[in-house]
Amino acid sequence: MRGPTFWRSRSLQPLKPYVCGDCVSRLGLRRSSQNAVAGSNDAAKSWDEQAQKTRAGDRKSLLTILEERGYVKDLAGDRNALDKLLTDKRIGAYSGIDPTAPSLHLGHLLPMMVLFWMYIHGHKAVSIIGGATAKIGDPTGRLISRQEMDRNTRSSNLVSLHNCVRGMWKSVERYAERHGYPKDKAWSKSIQNNSVWLGKLNIIDFLSDAGTVARMGAMLGRDTVKNKMAQGDGMSYAEFTYPLLQAYDWWHLYQSGVQVQIGGSDQYGNIVAGIDLIKHLTPRPSTSPETKQLSGPFGLTVPLLTTAAGAKFGKSAGNAIWLDKTMTSPFELYGFLVRSADADVERYLKLFTFLPLEHIAAVMAEHEADPSQRKAQHLLAREVVDLVHGTEEAQNTQNQHTFSRRPNLQSLQAEAENSKDCLNRLYLPQSLVQGKQPARILYHAGLAKSNSDGTRMVNSGGAYIGSQTSEQEAATEGELKFRSLKGVTSSVITEMMEKSNVLVLRTGKWNVKLVEVISDAEFEQKGLSAPGWEEFKEARDASSS
Template sequence: MPSPTLWRSTSLHPLSPYVCTNRASISALRYLSRSAVARKSNSETLWDQQAERIRAGHRKSLLTILEERGYVKDLAGDRNALDKLLTDKCIGAYSGIDPTAPSLHLGHLLPMMVLFWMYIHGHKAVSVIGGATARIGDPTGRLISRQEMDRDTIASNFISLQSCVRAMWQNAERYAERHGYPKEKTWSRSVKNNTVWLRKLKIIDFLTDAGTVARMGAMLGRDTVKNKMAQGDGMSYAEFTYPLLQAYDWWHLYQSGVQVQIGGSDQYGNIVAGMDLIKHLTPRPSTSPETKQLSGPFGLTVPLLTTAAGAKFGKSAGNAIWLDKTMTTPFELYGFLVGSADADVERYLKLFTFLPLDQISSVMAEHQADPSQRKAQHLLAREVVDLVHGPEEAENTQKRHGFSRRPNLQTLQAEAENSKEGLNRLYLPHSLVHSKAPARILYHAGLAKSNSHGLRMVNSGGAYIGIQSEEKEPTSDGELKFRPLRGVTTSMVSEMIAKSNILVLRTGKWNVKLIEVIRDDEYEQKGLSAPGWEEFKEGRDAPSS
């Protein structure tokens, strides 16, 4: 008698029909292959039709669009050849960012905008994060070497920056669709880490490939090298080879069809170094036939992001506007852009939005008719916050900003209750506010870095206190009137607290804080803290001598 186990396995399970899995797999692969060929053929047909419309003058070429919007500072390579290449073929383009900080900033957005425009016109877009090159630090335009970062910091920055770049691409796709550029299946984008290929690069191969094409005279003659040697802290060998590593990045990407590099105007020398390396290595017998057929590398640099007055801004300048909302809030980003000078706003609208040029011209005409309304600046701020953080964030930020211009206490409290980020409202214990000078309260509220900083803000007229209007006009609705803290006495602040336990402080134009003053024991029960609170408790609880 067969065993129970054998009986169950052979008799209770019905037999499955036999299928030749290899044959099924081959059929599926053939179907997918035919589908891919059909999609590619259809894409090429549409591309040829578009190119024909451009050549016939019925549509602007991509390079013309970039030039009209002010993206092109310099071109490395023949302008007409690049124009023809972008019109006739789907190619690849890239820009690189080293993870020297955990976030992109507004200056990074400029070369990325060129990538966005190329992407929505069908070209392959690649963002390269320099996980390897960050360990050296780009010396371009610097007199003092970058502070060396440890590997943990670089790794942490890389993870944060990679997340920021990917989120930026997702937002850019949605933003483009809202402006009439729906995503096509043939569009291609990627985010790469140059550590992947540079860590495999052997020093002998690097010197053989890149070192032989780099001429000492040309490298020593670069402005960055000369200025850093003569006026700065000298140049290390690692910094000296940075352009060659960036060149090798491009050579690696070029072999997969990335023919254009995009960078800031200070990157022109590094881009040319990459072009020289590509031209040197392409004729080698080991280079693939597909790479040899490419029509040559091209470089495009964007203008340095400055105000009309010539002021730079960015991480190196110490006034970076970050694209990570934990470092620069959407409200702060909106406020910065609303503060753009009239001489800058049209240029920024062309650079940082997908708005058509005729719409920008129309808005500028309305703005010039009444500049005090700052209509162009508000459009710029709304569009950029939409691009960076999405339409919901843009709408909420615009409403919040509009409210902050004419707040009243009731709506300010309601908005603070509904704020997800809790940025507008804070609690302070009675002892840190009662009988304290306004400058000291600014410090405890986190609006000043120290008591002396708060005093400077008060004396310079940069800090204000909100006083509810007692006017009976129908339109006033208890509107808060802000008066400078300079001249406001300690007793006046104490009287305000006695009436409602509420203070409204403002620094700058838009940074409004609602402060609710509560009992010390209640503050401690909530587990809250504020600048100076721990020091106060130590003094309060210290045994008397």
């Protein structure tokens, strides 16, 4: 019989923090650890199966996917070794952002997309917010030093940026699931602030570790240093050491398995500095060259994204397009993207969406047949707003743009057909529409929470129905004209349905539903449901029995 041991139980109250080993099984304290081991084994087995498919050529490698979509400008390290590493081993990758502003902007999205792709393929993803390095400011590519930020502004930016990144990750997980990448328990991500470790770093330790690796000749030969010294306002010692601080970030993360750093095209020099530091500080056991190579650090830079006209992507009239909706509204973000040039839109679809390349190619073929419809641009705009702000926001924003262009019924139907996971198109059975009052139809269409809520909307003038105008009434034949549902009777709706089986309902400014009315039999055959449908069937069956 085993002797008593002691386990700390997280589920017990503070006054009873321990439980003896004989009670462990009864309280189920081992179960969570057993489940964790089983889950870990399942994840490892699944990873090995996917790796075998990749090695057999039945599945594209992650690096191949990134290359085909245009994410890779330069690699720091051997390409084949990185390809093998990403296939064989679940590793960590990171990209960093300094809180020089309270929000991410569109330019940040490109390196983050690489991180998102790595995450949904099972690698650990780390977003670093440079709470410490922001005090210095990255001089890369700058001739004029960044204006010093006061402590309160920096702290405020740090909190806002953290919330922005956290919200982005939540939205990305939902977006990935809609594109066939359901969240896996083995996926791992974190948001970290480098002031946690850099703030504790002793200056002597820093100089003895990082300072001895950095060679003055190489550092003085960097373009950033030469250009800022010769053409700019000079370079401070703090700016000069920025690459070493970034390198130390990576060294800290590398010790927990983060082998890949992702950055913009201008970050290649800083990434190489990190690789040099890691190789200098890593113990060198007598292992095979291949093992040593696969355990080392790698860097990946994304291309500098410019438009076909040479302008920097993510800027509108010189201003950044922010990913915080309080700084750049979803409507403005959608509008910026829908104005993308024909020469740019295919590349943007590959870079800023999870859409399969085959789908993008098909959309581009349709777009090239009639570029005036800007079908590819609208798809890009919807997908990016979906990625950043969520599906509902994307649908509402698309509706705003649609109705700002005074559409007709045909254009609405076409957009509904072309929109993936369209929320504003639905079917209703004839029995829930024919002869029913507008308030009840609003409820059945999901535009009102109940019949009484629908009645309130109608009486307050907040609900509308669209009808096509005649050629005499509008410059564009068939243009939709909305009228208030207040005063509209069931007979008026029945009369409208004699002309078309499609109703266009709206509540508020932009919440639109395109309702196609079909027979009850077809509705049931499609396996569909709607608010109030089950209650209607029960009443119908009861009356017939």
